Amino acid sequence: MSKLLEISGLRISFESGFGKVDAVRGVNLTMDMGDAVAVVGASGSGKTVLGRSLLGLVDAPGVVRGSIKFGGEEIVGKSEKELRDIRGLGIGMVFQDALDGLNPVYTIGSQLSEIFTVRLGLSRSAAKSRAVSIMEQVGIRRASERYHDYPHQFSGGMRQRICIAMAIGLKPKILIADEPTTALDVTVQAGILRLIKDLQAETGMGLIFVTHDLAVARTISTRIVVMYAGQIVEEGPTEELFRFPKHPYTKALLAAHPARVRSWRDLEPIPDAFVTDPSSGETTGHSSPSIVITN
Amino acid sequence: MVLQSTPIVASSRITRWRASPKWQMFTSSPLAVASTAWLIFVVVLAFVVAPLVVDQANHQTIAMRFYAPFRLDKGFEFFLGADSLGRPIMLQLIVGARTSVLIAIFAVSISAATGYAVGVVSGYFGGWVDNILLRLADIIHTVPSLLMALVVLFILQPSIFNLIIVLGITRIPVYLRTSRTQTMEVRERMFVEVSKAIGASNWRIITRDIAPLVFPTIRTLAMLEVSAVILSAASLTFLGIGLQRPDVDWGMMVSDGRAYLKSAWFVAVFPGIVIVLTALSANILSNWLRAVEDPAQSTLFFRAKKKKGAAEE
Numbered sequence: 001m002s003k004l005l006e007i008s009g010l011r012i013s014f015e016s017g018f019g020k021v022d023a024v025r026g027v028n029l030t031m032d033m034g035d036a037v038a039v040v041g042a043s044g045s046g047k048t049v050l051g052r053s054l055l056g057l058v059d060a061p062g063v064v065r066g067s068i069k070f071g072g073e074e075i076v077g078k079s080e081k082e083l084r085d086i087r088g089l090g091i092g093m094v095f096q097d098a099l100d101g102l103n104p105v106y107t108i109g110s111q112l113s114e115i116f117t118v119r120l121g122l123s124r125s126a127a128k129s130r131a132v133s134i135m136e137q138v139g140i141r142r143a144s145e146r147y148h149d150y151p152h153q154f155s156g157g158m159r160q161r162i163c164i165a166m167a168i169g170l171k172p173k174i175l176i177a178d179e180p181t182t183a184l185d186v187t188v189q190a191g192i193l194r195l196i197k198d199l200q201a202e203t204g205m206g207l208i209f210v211t212h213d214l215a216v217a218r219t220i221s222t223r224i225v226v227m228y229a230g231q232i233v234e235e236g237p238t239e240e241l242f243r244f245p246k247h248p249y250t251k252a253l254l255a256a257h258p259a260r261v262r263s264w265r266d267l268e269p270i271p272d273a274f275v276t277d278p279s280s281g282e283t284t285g286h287s288s289p290s291i292v293i294t295n
Numbered sequence: 296m297v298l299q300s301t302p303i304v305a306s307s308r309i310t311r312w313r314a315s316p317k318w319q320m321f322t323s324s325p326l327a328v329a330s331t332a333w334l335i336f337v338v339v340l341a342f343v344v345a346p347l348v349v350d351q352a353n354h355q356t357i358a359m360r361f362y363a364p365f366r367l368d369k370g371f372e373f374f375l376g377a378d379s380l381g382r383p384i385m386l387q388l389i390v391g392a393r394t395s396v397l398i399a400i401f402a403v404s405i406s407a408a409t410g411y412a413v414g415v416v417s418g419y420f421g422g423w424v425d426n427i428l429l430r431l432a433d434i435i436h437t438v439p440s441l442l443m444a445l446v447v448l449f450i451l452q453p454s455i456f457n458l459i460i461v462l463g464i465t466r467i468p469v470y471l472r473t474s475r476t477q478t479m480e481v482r483e484r485m486f487v488e489v490s491k492a493i494g495a496s497n498w499r500i501i502t503r504d505i506a507p508l509v510f511p512t513i514r515t516l517a518m519l520e521v522s523a524v525i526l527s528a529a530s531l532t533f534l535g536i537g538l539q540r541p542d543v544d545w546g547m548m549v550s551d552g553r554a555y556l557k558s559a560w561f562v563a564v565f566p567g568i569v570i571v572l573t574a575l576s577a578n579i580l581s582n583w584l585r586a587v588e589d590p591a592q593s594t595l596f597f598r599a600k601k602k603k604g605a606a607e608e
Contacts, residue, residue: 057492083494084495086494087492087493088492088493088494092492095485095488095489095492097485099484100484101488102489103504104508104531104590104591105507105508118495119494145344150590152590164491167492167493
């Protein structure tokens with residue numbers, strides 16, 4: 001029996017005017033139903049593009065090589081048309097920018113129910129009741145009234161809830177959440193995280209949670225993957241990793257996290273070596289640093 | 296308490312949306328009502344009244360040459376005076392309305408529809424097709440549209456149909472560029488990405504996500520182009536390859552009257568006023584529509600009206 005998701009030897013590179021940039025350099029990852037994997041790493045470590053590649057959403061200058069198997073089916077190299085069957089139905093995705101995630105000219109309800117009429121072929125009324133129930137499921141109060149509201153009448157947190165509703169509406173087997181709480185303030189963030197966690201427990205779907213926030217990763221995941229310069233440098237069960245980090249970069253990340261210390265004086269900045277020389281993990285002799293991490 | 300007040304709020308929300316708020320917004324905006332009324336008036340004149348008065352309008356009475364306006368002693372038809380051949384200006388305006396409105400509607404529709412469709416599609420897909428289309432638009436744009444119209448109309452016969460086609464084609468690049476640029480902007484927005492991630496097809500993204508956001512701009516542009524097209528038709532007529540008498544349009548009347556501006560101002564001024572009024576009405580209406588159709592703006596608009604109403608009570 002094949003795993004729900006099997007990524008092996010995944011490489012993603014972008015051809016730019018200044019030469020080739022490798023965003024992901026040989027990632028292996030497997031997960032099953034019910035797994036909650038947090039992908040953490042600094043900006044530019046390749047975690048977002050890794051998430052997008054699962055849906056075939058890496059655009060033109062980007063080249064994906066290696067293998068991504070979803071339920072035993074190869075995703076890399078599929079045509080747009082074949083990918084469409086996987087998007088939404090097999091793998092759903094929630095994006096970072098919730099404020100712009102909904103089309104401003106349609107009501108919330110019509111955008112939600114459209115998914116059901118188009119993708120599942122439901123009738124209008126069936127789609128509507130389905131949309132209302134999913135709005136309730138993601139915690140929108142008085143859902144049937146708010147069905148006719150436009151996105152601008154919703155707050156940021158509520159819009160992100162709707163985006164989550166859209167992503168899970170078709171009952172995907174995997175939900176990819178790409179920093180879904182970064183644009184929101186902390187109280188709203190907690191609500192969204194709880195929602196995602198609850199939904200996962202309810203549906204048993206696999207969750208890939210991309211974030212740069214270690215505290216968030218700890219709350220939501222059962223397993224953590226630390227990415228650095230396009231590679232996975234450490235992987236393990238969440239609590240174990242937090243208690244006994246092995247890789248120097250993970251140690252440095254944890255040492256830099258405010259939750260671990262009593263006073264700001266105890267904070268350890270990330271050593272310069274990790275900031276200026278991201279190619280240290282790779283030994284294939286890339287002469288120029290492929291990703292420059294600033295600050 | 297809370298339980299009791301909730302249903303009241305709810306029911307008022309629902310009635311608010313059921314009572315066709317757009318119609319209410321329309322009737323509460325005098326400018327929108329006035330410009331719609333003017334446009335309807337012109338269309339009725341052009342297509343209902345004009346056929347009845349064609350003969351009278353073209354009847355020349357040399358004795359009535361440059362008959363001054365605002366006098367009723369020669370009959371109502373001479374209320375706006377008479378032109379250089381003694382034709383009643385008022386009736387000429389009515390007959391001219393038919394041609395002007397026809398040219399404006401069709402030329403603008405042809406160019407707006409083509410430019411809009413091609414612009415959105417090429418802006419969305421990009422690539423070499425986009426590049427070729429853009430260069431093509433550049434070419435059309437660089438050749439002065441008047442010159443192109445001149446050549447084409449010289450080769451073909453100058454007729455209303457050819458005039459519409461020529462004006463329609465030469466105006467395409469304006470819409471194409473605008474819709475292409477805006478599409479490229481909308482394409483990058485998050486909700487397009489979200490649609491893609493739930494498996495929407497390109498066609499669906501173009502028609503449902505992108506085109507509706509580009510449309511208001513194109514419509515506003517089209518309304519602005521109405522006057523430009525009427526005036527282009529006029530300049531072609533002025534050069535002698537546009538309309539030929541006995542056909543008449545407003546632009547032709549303005550250019551006819553130009554020669555007599557010192558001695559008989561009204562020959563050029565009345566059709567001029569009519570062109571301005573029509574173009575202005577089209578602009579006001581498109582502006583109003585844009586405000587109403589934008590959900591964010593329309594709610595604000597409605598709220599402001601409501602508050603005002605509440606204050607009056």
